[in-house]
Amino acid sequence: MGSGRLNAYNLGVPNYWLSNFVSILTQVLAMAIFARAILSWIPAMPPDHPIARFLSDITEPVLMPFRRVIPMVGMMDLSPLVAMLVLNFAGQMLANSLRGAGF
Numbered sequence: 001m002g003s004g005r006l007n008a009y010n011l012g013v014p015n016y017w018l019s020n021f022v023s024i025l026t027q028v029l030a031m032a033i034f035a036r037a038i039l040s041w042i043p044a045m046p047p048d049h050p051i052a053r054f055l056s057d058i059t060e061p062v063l064m065p066f067r068r069v070i071p072m073v074g075m076m077d078l079s080p081l082v083a084m085l086v087l088n089f090a091g092q093m094l095a096n097s098l099r100g101a102g103f
Contacts, residue, residue, distance in 0.1 A: 019098040026091025030084045033059045037080040062087070 036055040039045050045052055059080075066079035066086075 019095040023091055023095040026087045030087045033080045033084050
């Protein structure tokens, strides 16, 4: 602590806490996007079902920017796939940057 460098460890917070939080958050969001994509293929699941609404509320803010940019391919919406890839990549990059920065 005498080095004068202020980081999460000096503040009493473990170095890995924030990076683990970011990693877990992006993984949970990617799983929610995957679950929503799978549920969209089940014809018996109405869109107003509580689970479908919950997943839609969580994932729509992430998916909407991708839907604006990525056109549909026939009847398939590829935005969930691209969003999951971007989330995984960005989450890993941010978590690694936080670990490397001492946070």
